[in-house]
Amino acid sequence: MTSRKAIRLGSAVAAAAIAVLPLAACGQDASAGSGGGKKVIGVSVADQKSLFYVAEVAGIKDEAKKQGYDVNVTSANNDSSAQIKQVNDLLTKQIGALIFTSQDSTAAAAGVRAANQAQVPVVAVDQRPESGQGKLATYIATDSVKAAHDMCTWMFKQIGGSGELAILHGVLGSTAETQRTQGCQNALKENPGIKLVAEETANWDETEAYKATQNILTAHPNVKAVFGESDAMALGAAKASKAAGKQIFSVGIDGFPTMFDAVASGLTQGTEAQQPYKMGKLAVDNAIALMNGKGGDIPQEQYQDTVLIDKATVGQNKVEDFYGPDAKSFK
Template sequence: MHSSRIRRASVLLLAGAVAALGLAGCSTTDAGGAPTGSKTIGVSIADQKSLFYIAAADGMKAAAEEAGYTLVLESADNDATRQVNQVQNLLTQQVGVLIYTPQDATAAGAGVRLANDAGVPVVALDQKPETDDVEISTFIATDSVKAAYDVCTWMFEQMGGEGDIAVLQGPLGATAELQRTEGCKKALAENPGINAVQWESAGWDETQAFDTTQNILTAHPELKAVFGESDAMALGAAKAAQQAGRTGMVFAGIDGFPTMFTAISDGLTQATMAQQPYMMGKLAVENAIQLLEGGADLPQDQYQDAVLVTGDNVAENDPTKFYGPEAARN
């Protein structure tokens, strides 16, 4: 994880790159032409590969269309420099509000600073800027501390309150990683019989989690459970254990992906904390409209609860409730 000094230097370098490159970012526009005026909402999102971000974007589009607002959406494809350039591009199109889901903390600080300098309010979604010298109008995210605490507590109960576990973390220093690690550590502190024998970052990625878990299983033959701070990592861990012939283990994650619902139904994994990205995307647009219409009195943080889904209730929960209509196709 980078130090705050290095991260600050990276922010300044990115801001300088924006000034030099101008409109170098590529744009995906959901409405024809370059919209201007107070009914235009700009969106810069980290990627459109993650099911979470796809669902959030779908919720934004639905809410904007319903309200008669224009939405200009750009995806950074997980490239921080590209994303900051795209923010500059959106600002030149005179968007009234920026909805921002930054790729990382560096992009968060630099992108929000550009919006602040342009006098454009920012609705942050999922990742909060890790710097004190920028302003956001509101921050919308899952209550990741509570989600991790709840699912880890459930997992420890399934283990009978004792045994060894491993934790697969997201990118170290990311907002969600820090909060989910905090939540699980809180549950560990309340369960002295549970021993976390290994903590490893697997970057939210299923393949990386598969490879990492193979090594963990070899090093810890008595391992009873793996907590993945994302569903993708929990799935990768479960598949590694399945390949290794390790049965009777517990695998839990956070996300609520439709694929995780299927895995729980099939018995490959045991639990997930289902987030609500479709609803959160809609909420972001509703907040943006409030800001545009001058009547907004928004809370600084808007943390949304996740729902514990297990083998006992998976049949009663519909993935489209969490990930929108498109979830039915996944």
């Protein structure tokens, strides 16, 4: 038997609205655009707590500055209702394109539909709306099904092909959560010696993952491994097991700077490193092309590869290659 906590979406729209952060990449008033009549690129991200999103925005700002464009960045503080409002506010400012990383499928669908109605092209990063819920100019992301399948398959091999497994889920219904769950489930079908005994929702958050893992270890003391669908959750699981005096095999997906350190120290055992800084830069390139009527050859889907980071490879890879030149400051 498995159990899953229901997700609780935050309802503090007013508080989240305070977190709207308009940032001019070139040091100018974002509403005015840069010189020569260039339109501003609107950016809406789920939060600026996740290191993935921090690195994505860093890539966006750096590439926009390099190419002489301004960006207006908003952060929803993980509030779906607030993000929908923020997207609508961006659209009233006559942005030329929208780079959109949604909080969940509800925000994704509503935001993309609003942009479609305003005839503003949408470059989706990391999250996407359900099929039929709006038209994207392109979708830039990690192939999370493959990344999770590869991560879980590797983990199952490392623990000898048998034992009890727990999964910590991200925000339920988000693209990454759905795909990473599917990927690990595919790996489970291929490894009948692994028994999934517990599932908890920790919403990409380390603290929630710590508490969820405490509950899991109480109910299932023989759990051998935890798949955290993000590095933050894998770290929370590892710290909870250490506090309980237990040793579990804990892995994630992201490639956070903190996870590089954790793998090197042996606290966690592995991660699939994503490339959010590169995704942010690519999103700006695409947005500018679309704004200038040159986006006809942009692929509809642009999946970026992940890299396995474990004890053997962590010293051979630089976190800056994945999270940008300021990656170490994100710890």
